[in-house]
Amino acid sequence: MTAFILVSGMFTGGHVWEATAARLTAAGAEVHTVALTGTAGRTAAGVDLETHIADVLAVIDSVRATADGVGGDREIVLVGHDYGIHPAVGAADRRAEHLTRVVYLDSGMPQDGVPALAALPDQSLRAQLAEWAEVDAMEGELAAPARDEWSRWGSVEGLSGAALDRLTSLAAPQPLATLLQPLKLTGAGAAVPTTGVLCTSNGASIDMLQMVVGLGDPAMQALADPSVSFFELPTGHWPMLSCPAELAEVLRQAAAGEGRRLKPADAVGTPPHLEPFLLDLPDIPRERTGNIDLYVPELADGSGELPAVVVVHGGPVPAGVQPTPREWPSLMGYARYAAAEGVVGVTVDHRLHDVTDYPRAAADIAAAVELVRADPRVDADRVALWFFSGSGPITAEWLASPPSWLRCLAATYPILAPMPNWGLTGSRFHPAQAVAGAGSLPVVLTRVGLETPEIAATVEEFLGAAKECGAHVEVVDVPEGHHGFESLDRTDASREAVHRAVHAVLAHLKA
Known part of the structure; x- marks a missing residue:
């Protein structure tokens, strides 16, 4: 059995996964959503990125304990959306031997020593938060977007009015320290196969990535590793709300190791x-x-x-x-x-x-x-x-x-x-x-x-x-x-x- 652990992004919580989780469960999978401390009603003082990594680790350990307790085994696929990929990757670095795959759902590529702030889509806000960090704003919160502000965080293509209303009504502030604390990685998580799911209406595509890899940048060649696969969804930044059935199917295919592979620069002849x-x-x-x-x-x-x-x-x-x-x-x-x-x-x-x-x-x-x-x-x-x-x-x-x-x-x-x-x-x-x-x-x-x-x-x-x-x-x-x-x-x-x-x-x- 495959167990999917779903980690939501900024301002959101487990509620965004409901429709996708229902479809995965109906297909025979086990699904767990991570309740990140300090968001979606779980308040606590001193919440930072390490707090959220601990939240993810707790779910991974729980799934493993349950599997061992019944004498069975589960393939664990960890899915991180938006900001959620940062605690997901942090947890994968510490539990690499227990994970089958990490799925990057329309997210950045977290790096050791780099805070999640670097991946925020709004460049003006990113600069403002960087200034706040210099005056020790670690205990503050970033207010959740109003209904007409979600496009600052990604394309809202495909979201119905009702979905946007619910997203707004259930949104929670984001603890600033989760964005400002640098991610610490040992490199162990690099051994876990990965899948990128790109939402094309948000501005990314597999062909664009192939073009960048073809330029020969050494830092991008890891994307052409055979253990890395990619899918596209023709929708905006919140596919779990705009096309949950399609997302569930993509996640099932990713768990099976399917998806498109990129060609390394030295394998495509003359770029x-x-x-x-x-x-x-x-x-x-x-x-x-x-x-x-x-x-x-x-x-x-x-x-x-x-x-x-x-x-x-x-x-x-x-x-x-x-x-x-x-x-x-x-x-x-x-x-x-x-x-x-x-x-x-x-x-x-x-x-x-x-x-x-x-x-x-x-x-x-x-x-x-x-x-x-x-x-x-x-x-x-x-x-x-x-x-x-x-x-x-x-x-x-x-x-x-x-x-x-x-x-x-x-x-x-x-x-x-x-x-x-x-x-x-x-x-x-x-x-x-x-x-x-x-x-x-x-x-x-x-x-x-x-x-x-x-x-x-x-x-x-x-x-x-x-x-x-x-x-x-x-x-x-x-x-x-x-x-x-x-x-x-x-x-x-x-x-x-x-x-x-x-x-x-x-x-x-x-x-």
């Missing part, structure tokens, strides 16, 4: 981002200055100032990835194409290593642009910025109040609104809100038909806002194209889309 550009272009040499590479047309020598296109890579890209994005073939390809057409092409490295890095990356890009404009071969009054993929939110910086020298803004398979689990709600990095200030700035947007639904929704939100305010947006469609189509889809339609997009941008520069 897509390092595939050659799909067009044959002149081998124009690069000139490296600071964090930018310039591709300068030969005719620029002594022929006056030329317009420039600055190509901005997406991300987040883990720090230390080699080669760095400004040397990736697809980005170099766009820059060289511009140079072949008589325009200075530029690629740039910026420090978007995590979703918390958007302010820093935006500053890097602004500094790079000024470096380009200061080059004596560049016409400082004729510059275009071209954003790709995860750099899309940074377009808001330029859309809100375009400078006169910005002649065109381009975006290719961009993310044009923060994902729900990024914690950027209310931030300045929201292009759909910023486009109202774009005025007459031309925007060239390359949209792929086979985009992930979550990213496609941000593009449609942006286009709707642009239409409403009368912004000048030209859409280049690639109906059969994937995210990163220049590397993945080497078709005539892809080549034609690149030609159209480049010519549209250069037309605005040369006008």
